[in-house]
Amino acid sequence: MLFKQVPLSDRVEKVVLDMLRGNIKVTFDEILQKLFITFPNGLTPDTKGVVEVLKEYATTTGDGRWRYKPEVNCRDSEHSEMIYYLSELGKKAGFKVWVGNKEQGDAYKNEKLSKFCTELNLKLSGFTNDELRRIAMIDVLWYENSSVKYIFEVENSTSITSAIERASHIPEEYETKRFIVIPEERQKMLERKMNEPMFQEGYNKYKWQTIHYDALKDFYNLHKSNKTLQRDGLINLK
Incomplete structure (x- = not known):
């Protein structure tokens, strides 16, 4: 842990x-x-x-x-929207997509986010039942051949620490790419957390990167009409 x-x-x-x-x-x-x-x-x-x-x-x-703050309250409502964008982009890139157990009950445009999971149950190899249960709580996973390739945690507030903890059950040698997705105005909050030694250790150890809400939305709009997405292009998703 x-x-x-x-x-x-x-x-x-x-x-x-x-x-x-x-x-x-x-x-x-x-x-x-x-x-x-x-x-x-x-x-x-x-x-x-x-x-x-x-x-x-x-x-x-x-x-x-x-x-x-009204703008913070508005950002809270965008959480499901960001998960939708990520699930659609993952499928375009040819990955299987998993939406976290907690988020599956939420909705975007009157559709439950569970609809955007590729499979009804998360199937990964090499993990204990407890580890798999925690991994299944990560907001969005892109995976193939029972191996997680991308992790996305969409966060507005303090749960960033819990997000990093959940994802730590996937060992660093798996070379999984990990992203925290936050509103632009929460960048200062992230920087403040980086002053906490334990948080900084986890963030750096697993090579987390940051994506801002508006950047993700722009990236999705750029590619939403495409049936496929070149995986090399994912480097621009940050």
Whole structure:
């Protein structure tokens, strides 16, 4: 296992995000109170870190409260769209495509993402049942001959750490290409995470690369009318 546990900073960020998504407006004190309850016994993060998270995802209102940024909320809704683009591009390149178990229940243009899986069950060789279960949770896989060639994790927030952990079950000697797909405005968030030693180790060890949402959309639109996609052209997908 790459990470023995999810870093505290990631867990804090998730709590803050859940509060922003679940409420129209929240006060800083309400957020701190939730964090004190969630992380007792000296685990409570410093307020500076909490403010950094809020500035990343929220904006202040006239009454001093915090509200989820509309543009971030909009990006959340694009998650399924990015998975659709990746599944279509993978098929054009001649790969089998797998959409993560959790994402299969989501929809894009009124169609469940499970429809875009090449097979009903993920069939890979050389993995234990537990490893295969975790690999099947990766957002998008391109594979052939029971071997994973490309991994894509489409992320907006803290789950990037969990994404890298899931993909670590595919050994580095497999030479699988790994991509984190994020909105352009989340690049600073990724750079901030790179300051965390464990995250940086996992990111560099497995040679992750980054694709931005708009770049993926442009790449898809460029090739959507093509029946096939030359695999050499995939180098431009970043």
